[in-house]
């Protein structure tokens with residue numbers, strides 16, 4: 001296959017480096033808990049909760065940042081002892097693969113629909129942030145999405161006032177709080193800007209003119225960060241099935257955040273990935289791109305594929321770790337040696353005792369043949385004579401080292417040189433057996449000698465021909481890696497019920513059940529060989545991984561000594577330098593880097609029948625007179641967790657430049673806080689407005705007087721519109 005030629009060399013990353021990312025999920029550290037509990041005694045301090053369909057952020061009004069940031073996912077499990085069903089949030093279950101677990105969310109899109117689950121989530125929040133009393137005696141400031149349906153708000157208030165006995169609640173829109181945090185009080189009341197909020201499963205486009213939110217023109221698209229991420233996850237699993245076990249939720253999220261981006265020009269990016277620099281002959285690109293006469297922005301925005309290496313061994317183990325392992329191995333070897341020595345001494349004592357007994361029997365035979373014969377028959381079986389005793393004496397003497405080993409060999413094949421005519425039928429049979437045994441012993445000895453010679457040659461080669469020796473070590477290393485990999489795959493297949501390996505295993509067990517032996521009288525297990533059937537089955541489960549790892553370590557120590565570039569070779573993924581074929585230990589990210597994120601610009605990719613983000617932005621902007629439109633175009637702000645997608649602002653900017661008339665100034669910026677903006681905004685509001693906020697709170701008393709009807713909701717500078725009845 002012809003290799004692609006790109007402008008820049010494709011980058012390679014090690015999965016261990018990629019896996020590190022700024023995860024925004026956490027719980028309060030244990031040393032912070034006492035301070036949090038202190039807060040519970042001061043009923044003036046409000047609790048701020050930014051409910052999100054992706055991440056719920058909660059904390060006390062006087063904390064510097066949210067005390068808790070948790071995924072809005074719950075899993076119910078039954079305690080085996082108490083039979084009480086508990087709800088666990090995703091944070092509580094460490095290293096979970098959220099695509100595999102049975103997780104449920106209180107949300108459908110970004111609207112709360114499951115209030116039972118929300119109660120579980122609230123219990124968790126209040127518990128974690130240090131509310132110790134059964135009721136929550138603090139004012140609450142919470143967020144809701146734009147145009148939150150009335151019944152959701154009513155159910156929420158019902159839960160707060162009746163279940164938690166909360167004294168008062170203020171409700172605002174998450175994006176408005178985030179904007180307040182970004183601009184501050186004055187600019188929030190005067191700014192003209194277009195706010196784009198990329199949430200977990202939705203995007204909102206919110207125009208703000210002279211500090212007024214234009215509610216009539218707010219638009220929502222039903223795709224968000226999660227949809228983009230899900231496309232990537234599915235693509236990666238589909239294309240790299242052999243690395244499936246590595247690609248869990250956390251790893252793919254890290255890949256998404258670190259290595260994926262929004263294509264500035266998706267069509268051209270795809271062509272670039274397909275044709276590489278060959279396409280610069282103006283044939284493939286819609287823009288005439290050439291090296292001499294290029295449109296710089298376009299060239300800069302084209303990106304090369306990325307390779308992520310998954311080396312088989314866990315990490316390049318450091319020296320101390322190696323020493324520790326070596327020490328353990330030495331101790332184990334010493335213990336084994338001691339045990340062997342003990343066993344040998346015991347055996348020696350037993351043989352000495354046996355020899356003494358046999359010799360006394362032999363001398364007894366000389367004195368009293370009759371009585372000695374009885375004893376011999378007792379020992380060796382009926383019909384056996386003094387020859388058996390003598391043979392045994394010789395054997396024991398060889399074992400004790402009193403006689404050389406070949407004494408026995410000579411005795412072993414006594415019949416070989418005697419002609420058949422002089423032998424009985426029984427002896428002829430024995431002769432045949434002896435011939436076979438002798439041949440087998442000779443081949444064994446030959447093999448042993450050959451192995452010994454080989455070992456000596458290898459030792460010689462290490463000094464005389466180190467390069468060949470090094471190659472041999474590399475080959476050995478690859479063989480072990482392959483073996484471990486195959487074993488892992490095999491074991492993985494065993495965990496899948498319908499896999500070929502598992503079916504074969506079941507077949508073996510079924511055959512065992514249907515065996516003719518097990519007929520009317522089931523006597524399975526009477527003979528030792530019956531149990532051999534389990535050896536085949538058990539082999540699948542046995543793990544010699546540690547053994548292999550030890551061997552691998554030993555080889556790598558030697559390799560490191562001989563080849564100083566060994567670690568570098570592994571780092572760049574050069575795992576196959578000596579021509580052994582292996583399954584690729586890396587994944588390639590080419591189109592996948594961009595296709596997932598394209599979902600918010602082309603929702604059709606994830607099957608959502610909707611216009612894309614820039615089309616909707618253009619639609620919204622076209623609703624405004626030219627002057628306002630120009631102002632809005634110059635001040636586009638992106639917020640929400642999805643704004644962390646690389647290249648997002650550039651893409652929107654580029655799309656809008658081509659959608660509006662020549663000369664329009666387009667400026668797209670990210671807000672400073674992507675995920676915590678709304679929570680920090682709530683805190684800023686609480687700190688700046690202070691007591692003035694009281695008029696915006698819905699109190700428990702009002703709720704019990706009026707019920708949760710529409711009239712109870714109070715509008716505030718951050719809330720949805722209240723339509724009076």
Ligand SMILES: Nc1ncnc2c1ncn2[C@@H]1O[C@H](COP(=O)(O)OP(=O)(O)OP(=O)(O)O)[C@@H](O)[C@H]1O
Nearest residue numbers: 022023024052053054055110199200201225640641
């Ligand atoms: N570093 C990160 N760590 C964890 N999650 C992240 C990170 N960066 C982005 N995210 C994603 O951000 C999203 C949450 O963003 P955000 O808090 O704005 O949405 P939300 O408020 O939960 O959702 P919505 O506003 O739609 O209800 C999640 O989908 C999450 O996967």
